[in-house]
Amino acid sequence: MTIYICKSLISLSLKNSSHPNKTPISLLSLLFFSSSPKPPIAVADYLIDRHKFSAETAWKVSSFVKYLKRPEETDSILSFLKESGFSDTHLEHVIKVAPYVLSANLEHTIKPKFKFFLDLGFSSSDVVKFVLSNPSVLNRSVDNQLGPSILALKSVLGWNMDDVSRVLKKSGFGRILNHDLAKTLIPNIEFLKSCGISLSQITRSICYYPRFFLFKPTRIRECVKIVDEMGFNRECKTFLHAIQVISRMSKETWELKLDVFKSLGFSEDDILSVFRRQPMVFAVSERKIKEITQLFLSTGKFDISLVVKNPDLLILSVENRLKPRLRVMEVLERRNLLLKKPSMMTVFQMTDKKFLEKYVIPYSDEVGELFVVEKASLTAEICANT
Template identity: 45%
Template sequence: MPAVLAASLEKTIKPKFKIFQDMGFSAEDIAEIISNDPENLHRSADSRLRPSLLVLKRLLGSSAEVTKVLKISGWYLSRDLEKSVVPNVEYLKSCGVGMEQIIKNMYKFPRFLVYSPKNMISSVKIVDEMGTCRSSRLFIHAVQVVGSMSNETWELKLRHFRNLGFLEDDILKMFQKAPRVFSASQTKISKVVEVLLATGKYDLSSIVNSPVSFTCSVEKKIIPRMQVLGILESKNWIGKWPSLSTITKIADSKFVEKFVHPYLYEVGEVYMANSALNIKKYEN
């Protein structure tokens, strides 16, 4: 922002730094916050910066925590937080969500709390209709996922699951178990279903019971593992394929230890060529 060089040091620049200093921010933190979003030097000190910083400090408890948020999302200081973040936090608390969970989501999904309060209420209504219990630790994640989409996008996502053969109860069950999978693109969802059904070992009910499959990399995780298991079965080295839940949740190191390393010369090259894991470190 080269326009900063033309700004008045005494009237524009120093007052902004003083606000941060007066609220306990270190010189290093101030430098990083402003470097991340130089617009802060042109925002009104009294009508925007100070009120926003006070709201954040009240919610988060300390300048250190405020700094963590602003390093991720400096644009928090561009919003009227009293009209977005504050009512959203209070509404989520009224739904039974604890402040600790709210703050964690603020770090991971910073735009979540600046949704319009109307959008937040609408998202909670949809999540309630999907059957997610408000006392569940997944409730806030479900609200964030729904709120990140327009109503039209949400409906298209649901229709896509239906078109792939999932029943309404299947969709509800997957959403309740793993709401974040609904953030996956339609292309990704279709590819996961295609690859898993093509094995002949898993069906739609398997996916419903293990919806986390939709969060896995098709190319680097699902396909290499399916290939390895296919080879092992063709040579009668496994009697039964592991459940889809095992396949999608087991760590790379554990998968290699159980299904690759004992048959390294037969499947090692296939797995190493296609997966994200370098299995050479497992060779003796």
């Protein structure tokens, strides 16, 4: 075949040379254009020269994809993403995380994902956020992965498409779709329902902590067993929170939390009481547990029982809530400005606006500098409306 082609090219070249009005055809050029494809383009040069990517991004991407065989198709992909609302910075992020996008098929791989999410009720800006938070979604099949996952959610939870769209947004723009829901989320939901946890609580939890439902079912069952052994009432609203807290802690981390509480003077019964009342305390850092407990003990007015009875204290901000309010209340008590001593938990759980109205603005001469400076804008707003 090769010999035949060569003979044909030579014959064509000789014929052209016999006609003075025709430009001779180079045998070498004929061979080149007939048999040699365009040379591939180095990805780093392509991204920097043609699309003005940063050198850092270009070289990082080139470590995964070195050459482009069809740069014009890559141009189409990047143009489509820009037209869909992606900025230059967005594009760099997507390509850095998912370099395979450069050689994807625009019509069969990229565009169907956008249509899928737009049909679900996402806006164009939602889709941009979705892809930015989870670029790997561009590599997932609509028919075999994304679509079945949505149908699975609907079948188990009974949501309409608007509800599914809302949950996907609240759960980090759909990271749960990266998993096989038939093997994780669905059996976990069914098991938790069998434990007496309401569907409405499960639904809310999926919005705020979807990763919990993606654990292997055996892990969820282990956590339920641990919480049951602690004496939790399954009908209590904190039951699910307790399971979630346990699920994200290793045995070593759990032991470390226990040691911190014991070092502060908590008994084992105290620790168990704290966990039962507010499981999320065990998600707080050891440093914060120490700082807040020692803050109250240092006043000389409170002991461990304050925290045991009110574990929500360990979740509040030290600098923005606990310390300023403690200082204000100490001054008001010392100067006998309070007709009735309020519950400390009531004081700490108030909104900033309510606290300012009740304990700061009426006594601004005495305590203004302790608190109002930090909340100046809010105080000005309240004063303007009174």
